[in-house]
Amino acid sequence: MPPLSPPSFLALPEDRALSPYTGCTRAHWEAAADSLLAAVAPYATADGALYHLPADRTSWSGRLSDGLEGYARTLLLAAFRRDEKVLERYADGLAAGTAGVWPRVRDRSQPLVEAASVALALRLTRPLLWDRLDDAVRQRAAGWLGDALTAEPWPCNWELFPVTVGGFLAEIGHEPEAARAAVDRGLDRIEQWYLGDGWYSDGPGRAFDYYNGWAMHLYPVLHARLAGDERLLDLYGGRLARHLEDYARLFGTDGAPVHQGRSLTYRFATAAPLWLGALTGRTPLAPGETRRLASGALRHFLDRGAVDGRGLLTLGWHGPDASVLQGYSGPASPYWASKGFVGLLLPPDHEVWTAREEPGPTDRSDAVTSVGPPNWLLQTTASDGLVRLHNHGSEDVRYDPYYTRLAYSTVTRPSAPTDAGDATVSGDPNVAGGATVSGDPSGDGAPTGDGAFCDNSVIVGGDPSRTHIEPLGTGSGWVASRHTTGDGARVTSLVLAHGAVEVRAHLVAGAAPGTPVCVTGWPHGFAARSELLSLHGLLDGAGAVGAGAVGDGATLFVALARLTAEADPRPLAELVSVTVEGTYDLSVSWTSGPSARFRFSAADGRSAASSWSVAPR
Numbered sequence: 001m002p003p004l005s006p007p008s009f010l011a012l013p014e015d016r017a018l019s020p021y022t023g024c025t026r027a028h029w030e031a032a033a034d035s036l037l038a039a040v041a042p043y044a045t046a047d048g049a050l051y052h053l054p055a056d057r058t059s060w061s062g063r064l065s066d067g068l069e070g071y072a073r074t075l076l077l078a079a080f081r082r083d084e085k086v087l088e089r090y091a092d093g094l095a096a097g098t099a100g101v102w103p104r105v106r107d108r109s110q111p112l113v114e115a116a117s118v119a120l121a122l123r124l125t126r127p128l129l130w131d132r133l134d135d136a137v138r139q140r141a142a143g144w145l146g147d148a149l150t151a152e153p154w155p156c157n158w159e160l161f162p163v164t165v166g167g168f169l170a171e172i173g174h175e176p177e178a179a180r181a182a183v184d185r186g187l188d189r190i191e192q193w194y195l196g197d198g199w200y201s202d203g204p205g206r207a208f209d210y211y212n213g214w215a216m217h218l219y220p221v222l223h224a225r226l227a228g229d230e231r232l233l234d235l236y237g238g239r240l241a242r243h244l245e246d247y248a249r250l251f252g253t254d255g256a257p258v259h260q261g262r263s264l265t266y267r268f269a270t271a272a273p274l275w276l277g278a279l280t281g282r283t284p285l286a287p288g289e290t291r292r293l294a295s296g297a298l299r300h301f302l303d304r305g306a307v308d309g310r311g312l313l314t315l316g317w318h319g320p321d322a323s324v325l326q327g328y329s330g331p332a333s334p335y336w337a338s339k340g341f342v343g344l345l346l347p348p349d350h351e352v353w354t355a356r357e358e359p360g361p362t363d364r365s366d367a368v369t370s371v372g373p374p375n376w377l378l379q380t381t382a383s384d385g386l387v388r389l390h391n392h393g394s395e396d397v398r399y400d401p402y403y404t405r406l407a408y409s410t411v412t413r414p415s416a417p418t419d420a421g422d423a424t425v426s427g428d429p430n431v432a433g434g435a436t437v438s439g440d441p442s443g444d445g446a447p448t449g450d451g452a453f454c455d456n457s458v459i460v461g462g463d464p465s466r467t468h469i470e471p472l473g474t475g476s477g478w479v480a481s482r483h484t485t486g487d488g489a490r491v492t493s494l495v496l497a498h499g500a501v502e503v504r505a506h507l508v509a510g511a512a513p514g515t516p517v518c519v520t521g522w523p524h525g526f527a528a529r530s531e532l533l534s535l536h537g538l539l540d541g542a543g544a545v546g547a548g549a550v551g552d553g554a555t556l557f558v559a560l561a562r563l564t565a566e567a568d569p570r571p572l573a574e575l576v577s578v579t580v581e582g583t584y585d586l587s588v589s590w591t592s593g594p595s596a597r598f599r600f601s602a603a604d605g606r607s608a609a610s611s612w613s614v615a616p617r
Contacts, residue, residue, distance in 0.1 A: 019357045022255070024295035026344075026353045032298060033081045033341050039311025040074050040335075041089070048093030049101040051332060055315060059330030061110035068102050070332035072114035072121075077338035079121035079129075080345060087129045094118075094133070098140040105147035108154050110328065115148040116161035116219070119168040123226055124345070130172070142174040149175065149182040156203030157215035159186045167223045187220060187232075198243030199373035206469065207403065208374035208394040209261025213247055213273035214339050222342075225280055237282030244277050245284050246371045248293060249361045249378045252410030253385025255296030260389055260408035262396070264324040265315055265333060267306055268297045268340040275343035278352040287351040288358035294343060296360070306334075313337060317413070324402075362387055368477045368497045375471030377479035379497040384565035386411055386528060390495045390502075392481030393471040404466040406456040406493065406504075407522070409563055412530075415455040415523040453545070455523040458506045458557075460489045460550075461515045472613055478596065480614045487511070492612045494598055498590045501575050502561040505536075505586055507600045509554035509612050519546040521561040533560040533572045536580045554612060556584055556600065585617070 012031055014023025043053050051070025052063070059066050071093055078086045105111045122130045122141075130138065148165040166182035169175060193201045193216075200216040201207055217240045224232035250258045250270075257270045271294035277283025278290045285293070305319040313334035314320045325333075346352055361367065362380045369378040375393025380386070387410045396403040401414035408414070454464040465486040472480035472492070480494045489511040496503040508517055521532035536558035538546035546559045558580065560572045579587040584600035597617040 017356075018354075019291070019295065021253075021292045021357045021359070021363070022295040022299050024291075024299060026348055028295070029298070029341065029344060030081070032302065033077055033344065034083070035311055036307075036313065036335075037074060037078055037081065037083070037086055039307075040070065043070070044089070044093065047096035047101065048089055049097035050093075053312060053331040054310075055331035057315070057325075057329075057331070059110070059333070060327045061330065064103055065110045065114075066330035066332060068097070068111060068114050069330055070335070071097065072117040073332055073335035073338055075121045076117045077335065077341055079124045080338065080341040082125060082128065082344070084128055087125060090121075091129055091133060091137075094129075094141055095137045098137065098144045102144065105144070105151050107152040108158075109151070112148055112151050112153060112158065112161050115145055116164040119145055119148075119165040120219075120222065123168040123171060126171075138172075142169060142172065145169060146175055146178075149178045153186075154203070155189070156207075157211050157219075159189045160215060160219035162186050163223060164219050167227060171227075183223070190216065190220070194239070195373035197372050198239050198241070198246065199371075201373075205396070206374070206394055206471075207396045208376075209403070210257070210263070210266070210270055211261070212243060214266065214269045214336070217243060217273050218276060218339060218342075221276055221280060221282070233280065233282075237280050240273060240277055240280070241282040241284055244273060246369070246378070247273060248285060248289070249367070249369055249380060250387060250389070250410075251293050251296060251360060251362060252387050253296075253360075253362050253382075254410070255293075255298070255300030256410040257297060257300075258387055258389045258408050258410050259317070259402075259413045260391070261402055262326055263329075263333075263336070264317055264402070265321075265329060266336040266339075267301045267313070267317070267334065268294075269337045271297045271340040272342050275340075275346070275352075278350070279342065279345055286358050287355040289360055290352050291343075291355070292357040292363075293360050294340070295357075298340065323413075366499055370474040370476070370479065372474060375474055375479060375481060377474055377477075377495060377497060379500075379502070381500045381564070384500070384528070386500075386563065386565060388497075388502075388563060390479050390497065392474070392479045392493065392495070393469060395467065395469045395483075397465075397467055400466075401454065404469070405454075406458070406466075406495070407502075408456075409522070409528075411528045411565065412455070412523050412526045412563065415453050453520065453523070455520055457518075457520050458485075458491050458493065458508070459518040459520065460485045460491065460508055460511055461487055461517075463487050463489075466491075473615070475616065477594075478598070478616070482612065489515070490612065492600060492614055494586070494600075494614045496588050496596060498593045499575070500562050500564040500566070500569070501572060501590075503558070503576060503578055503586075503588050504561055505556060505558045505598075505600075505614075507554050507556050507584065507612055507614070508550055511550045513550055513552050515550040517548050517550060517555075517557060519548075519557055519559050521545075521559070522563040528563050528565040529569070531560075531562045531564075531572060535559055535578055554584075554600075556580060556586075558586065 050067030162182040163186035166179040170179035202211040220236040377390040379388040389408045457464045466483045468484045470482045478496045482492045492507040494505045522530035534546035538548040577589045589595040603613040
């Protein structure tokens, strides 16, 4: 098939008067949606029930399920676009798919995910699609969706798929008692993972990532709105509004989201909670700020090769990139990016489309922001537009290095990315702790003494693993945690940040004297400068590495780090003074900021490896 022209989005003239930051208007979003929908049309089967997009891989659910995924996820985009002619195409596919083409929805099966997209699309477009179907098709479709009411989901964001199906089936009167029970059951189950301040863990454990926005908030809030349930909307909308206070800080001035977590191939689905806040009036963001952040994310990816010459979203981040994929990633998986178009549900005259773009948090000023539930510290600098996320509370060993590194940013990506040959995973593919990993336990081809580089890590005796992360708190300009290495050593870590500069301190306990320790900083080779300056207990090694060794007992290692895109930054040593007092007390004085003192101590009065902590003095 000959290459098609680039997406029409890129051909529209920019409007820098209305949108000084991105140049994008509603017309650009409409053009992007139209282009994506037109590009997938040639890959539909003759009956329209499956969309077999070209790719050199199949997900672990198989080709048939992947074809259903292509239908369901692009149908969701068509629903947000509300183009009646395109919806007719999907009506034909619905009739054929529910006549025996589609796989059944079973316990913990991928069709359960896709059933939620189908149900949400039908609910959003009921007068345009559902109400125009023959009664026989409606009966078959309701029957196919009905299996989702009793199918057991994985214990994570999957709990919300029966909720989404149940909301639609209750509305049309199909098995209303079972439908309402599915809604109540799913909403009740996610309560155990709500940790306050607008943050959910994606299932048991401490998995924090973009699933908060494009799943844990999206489905309950949309359900409450579509059901007209003001009590639920106040509950879930209030949580969304609080979440957006932190979430808005995850985007760089170039529109890039922080490169962290799984399913990164969904790309500008990161815009979904921004639009959702505007749609429901539950947002702390001004209308122009909402559009600036959402359009920035869309532009970031479409300007950087996310769509190939055929107009198709590729499996990757900017362009094709297997390192950000999981076993469930099939050819059509990237089309969960459709969620980023939820803003098209807002009418053209809504102020989110008509207001002049306003700066986002990273545009406005430098900031260091504590995020309590995930125990993160967000560090942003307006001079270069970068966001850095210091992670001291989120982990999922199956997706290391995208969860368990010490830090992530909008301009870098983790080094030594996952190689499919490094480990095999079995069990639950979506829940932290629900799978068994064999092979390389870090999942990233990490060094076991071979000298390979893992950024933003503490490598004890050649072991870079970071498991059983225990949050130790976050406060004004700092965050701390404790973790275990694969060999059983315990590392207590503290990071302080000011401007673009970081002080990183790590106390290593439970390792034999003489055990080598490497402290690594930001990866090199990106559009920013990475620096690491060894201080206490370390000597400068190659690249962004500080090298030392464990002494007799718990040993403290301290380094300065910086990731900056400034052309000529001042030397690190001129910006902060760090002193280790005694053995375990740390004093930090910023040249243009406050001073702080911290103490590492054995919490229960012993020097056991498991008892060390750190707190401000």
